[in-house]
Amino acid sequence: MHDRTRRVLLFLSLLVFIGHSLTLISHGHGHSAKALAAAGGFQSCSATDPVSVDSGDNDGFQENPFDACADGPGFALDVDSGSSTSMACRDLGKDRQLFYNYGLAIPAGSVVDGIEVRLDGWFDGGVGALARMCIELSWDGGTTWTAPKMTALLTTAETTYILGSPGDSWGRVWQDTDLLDFNFRVRVTNLATDINQDFSLDWAAVQVRYTAELPEPTATLSPAPRPSATLSPAPIPTTAASPPLGVADVPPPAPIPTATVTPSSTGTLTTTATSTPTPTPTPVTPAWRTTPRPTPTRKPAAKGLVASPISGIDPALGTALIVVLLCFAALVALYVTNYT
Ligand SMILES: [Ca+2]
Numbered sequence: 001m002h003d004r005t006r007r008v009l010l011f012l013s014l015l016v017f018i019g020h021s022l023t024l025i026s027h028g029h030g031h032s033a034k035a036l037a038a039a040g041g042f043q044s045c046s047a048t049d050p051v052s053v054d055s056g057d058n059d060g061f062q063e064n065p066f067d068a069c070a071d072g073p074g075f076a077l078d079v080d081s082g083s084s085t086s087m088a089c090r091d092l093g094k095d096r097q098l099f100y101n102y103g104l105a106i107p108a109g110s111v112v113d114g115i116e117v118r119l120d121g122w123f124d125g126g127v128g129a130l131a132r133m134c135i136e137l138s139w140d141g142g143t144t145w146t147a148p149k150m151t152a153l154l155t156t157a158e159t160t161y162i163l164g165s166p167g168d169s170w171g172r173v174w175q176d177t178d179l180l181d182f183n184f185r186v187r188v189t190n191l192a193t194d195i196n197q198d199f200s201l202d203w204a205a206v207q208v209r210y211t212a213e214l215p216e217p218t219a220t221l222s223p224a225p226r227p228s229a230t231l232s233p234a235p236i237p238t239t240a241a242s243p244p245l246g247v248a249d250v251p252p253p254a255p256i257p258t259a260t261v262t263p264s265s266t267g268t269l270t271t272t273a274t275s276t277p278t279p280t281p282t283p284v285t286p287a288w289r290t291t292p293r294p295t296p297t298r299k300p301a302a303k304g305l306v307a308s309p310i311s312g313i314d315p316a317l318g319t320a321l322i323v324v325l326l327c328f329a330a331l332v333a334l335y336v337t338n339y340t
Pocket residue numbers: 057059060061062078079080081082095
């Protein structure tokens with residue numbers, strides 16, 4: 001295959017390759033933002049305080065309250081809870097305890113789908129005694145509270161109660177900042193039909209389920225990879241006059257302007273093999289690394305003069321040299337004639 005043909009084919013292949021890369025890149029854009037639903041698992045508090053005003057005995061879980069910030073081994077205890085026998089969560093005669101600093105931070109702009117509160121609790125029981133626990137949530141440090149939710153009736157064995165659900169946002173739309181430690185609070189209220197009941201709480205945990213918007217993928221134009229070696233090497237020429245494949249990085253030989261047009265035996269003018277480089281084996285580099293060779297040109301001879309076939313000397317200059325030589329010869333002849 002002729003060098004020029006190979007170069008053209010390689011150039012077209014590169015164009016197709018680059019175009020395909022750009023198509024793939026353009027198809028990678030335009031994704032719509034995706035939403036990611038997530039739940040961080042039940043989280044433990046790291047702070048707790050009793051509610052000391054209008055809350056029964058005003059001492060909440062007065063024994064080991066911080067033990068309710070971990071699932072085992074200890075537990076918080078509210079002895080002889082409350083000062084009333086009401087079973088209403090907002091009754092002022094009930095002991096209450098705050099739990100907070102849950103570390104519930106979620107990505108800005110996320111939508112809170114649901115909040116679940118887990119209570120591992122029990123009570124000491126008694127003939128005919130009924131007991132429950134209530135949960136309320138605050139988003140402003142305890143100033144405002146959601147409507148309360150109650151557990152089922154407690155038993156005398158530790159039992160896990162889940163209040164809320166993955167899709168229950170407790171009657172409000174939460175901002176992501178509402179869950180930050182300085183805003184979010186859990187309030188536990190102990191209800192019993194007897195003011196001598198003891199309440200035990202092993203763990204008061206919170207899990208938030210939310211949907212986060214994933215950021216739009218950044219559009220970046222990556223450069224097309226360099227063509228691999230399998231694309232580039234040209235097939236080995238089959239003509240005898242073609243130079244063999246050799247060591248790469250050897251510069252190609254300078255063109256030898258020996259191209260001549262000679263009549264063939266058929267009488268038609270054809271370009272003979274003399275227009276090709278010397279048959280001396282010469283290494284060539286792969287096609288993609290070679291630089292275009294200058295095309296040998298043959299200047300037309302000046303009218304009335306014979307073109308210098310190989311030397312490359314300008315005919316006009318050759319003529320001038322001949323004239324100078326003839327003049328010099330004439331001077332020598334004159335000198336010889338006059339002085340010998
Ligand atoms: Ca108490």
